[in-house]
Amino acid sequence: MKNLYTVAFYNLENLFDTKNDPKTLDDDFTPGTEMDWNEKRYKTKLKKLGRIISQLGYAETSHPPVLLGVAEVENETVLKDLVNSKFLKNKNYGYAHFDSPDERGIDAALLFRKDYFEILHKEAITLLVNNEEGVRDFTRDILYVIGKLENEVVHILANHWPSRRDGAEKTSYKRVAAAMKNREIISKIISENTQAKIIVMGDFNDDPKSESAKILASDILYNPMELLLTKYSGSLNHQHSWNLFDQILVSNNFLMQHGNSFQFEEAKIFNPKELKEYRGQFKGNPFRTYAGPHYLGGLSDHFPVFSIFSIKKDLENFIENT
Template sequence: MKNLYTVAFYNLENLFDTKNDPKTLDDDFTPGTEMDWNEKRYNKKLKKLGQIISQIGYAETSHPPVLLGVAEVENETVLHDLINSKFLKSKNYGYAHFDSPDERGIDTALLYRKDYFEVLHKEAITLLVTNQEGIRDFTRDILYVKGKLENEIVHILANHWPSRREGVEATNHKRVAAAMKNREIISKITSENPQAKIIVMGDFNDDPISESAKTLSGTELYNPMELLLTKYSGSLNYQQSWNLFDQIVISNNFLQQHENFFQFEEAKIFNPKELKEYRGKFKGNPYRTYAGPHYLGGLSDHFPVFTIFSIKR
């Protein structure tokens, strides 16, 4: 007997509540500003996100993701509201989350279905990076969760690496540093258990062929996303060119065939028509919530990515 499970990652594009947090730069996402983020728009996004999340991997496994890493969530409030939205409230999701030092107040989190997954340990691991002047860039922490799926132990690292905003080359060292920090965490895990099953997921702000992603994978990890980025598809589109910043990377032992009860099966981009621009020059691109200050009403400027795993009994 073989049970199939979906493990996914989704950048939710600025999932903010409507309240102003004086400690972060969230002012744009409040009512009465140029963007006019309000309760109606917030609730619409929550409902539609819940509907999409419930469908990720459903065709392959017949149920929603057992694990879903998310990026660009403001706080526990939005996570609570998301898992209690119309299409998710019956799925019994919990979440692992810590507030990060990111200046805008956006964090990573891991949603998990409590009927299938038990959290054994969770922690936020600080990523210390600096800009070219040597000043600290307050970016997102790495979320580490150790848990049990059926009776299989799995280690998950959820990431949102520093952006390319100041230029790809000028910021490359930050993402390489993020990759090295993940490798440091992985080394600690495998020093305690060389056979540990590890999943690294996130918005890397780099493609699978980039230096940072190659640094992360090394020889110990397999990146199935390398095969998914083409001239015609990715998880986000910038200036009419596809990127695959959203990635799920796994330890090589998920690929072993002999006496391996917890196996990797496949990786995919989830991009149904409901998530795409349906007309104009951006047709086929992710249908985003905002373009600059202009409200479009879509869900995210990223498509989710997902992997399927099997557990044999």
């Protein structure tokens, strides 16, 4: 027999607390500003996010994600508030997080269900990229976590790559650098254990067929997200065109059918009606929290993505332990 588990990723669109941090550019997300980010709006967003997170992969596995990578979280406070929100507080989630050097103070993190997953190691790995003037671009770190799911050890890299804000082509080299840094980490992992199971997830700010994503996958990783991006579907929409920046890649050994107790099964975009704009010119797009300075009350400008994994249990050991 086998157990099924969900591994997901979700860009939470500027999950800031309401307090001003003088060390970061978070001033917009405080009360009394043009955006008027206040405690009521903050708690409403936490509750809504918790409800959606609890549903990710539930239809396939009958329980919430065992692992969830997130992007655009401000600090440990918002993670603590999220895992203690209405729909998650009884799921026993923990989190792995480090403050990154990003100028806006947004980080990547990993939520995990402590009843199923044990962290063995965690670290933040710096991504060094410069702008065209040769000045460092302070972007998000790569979160590297080693953990154990049942008795299976897995290596996880959670990412949020540099944005396209100054133009996709003009900034492409930064995301290529991020891909190369992930490759460097993966090569080190494999040099120490050729059979290591590796999951790379994140908001790459690039599509599966972009140069950076192809470099990342190469001969080591399989990217099931290539099959999910169509002209009608993705994880975010820009100027009436779909993108799939949010991706989960797996090492090729997850695909082995024989002698493999820990397998990748399938990948999906989670886009139910409640996550979509329901009218107007943006109908069907992710229902975001803000459009510019205007509060809409949605959850995120991204849809979450998730993958299903199976772990086969030895029948004799299962009977013996039950």
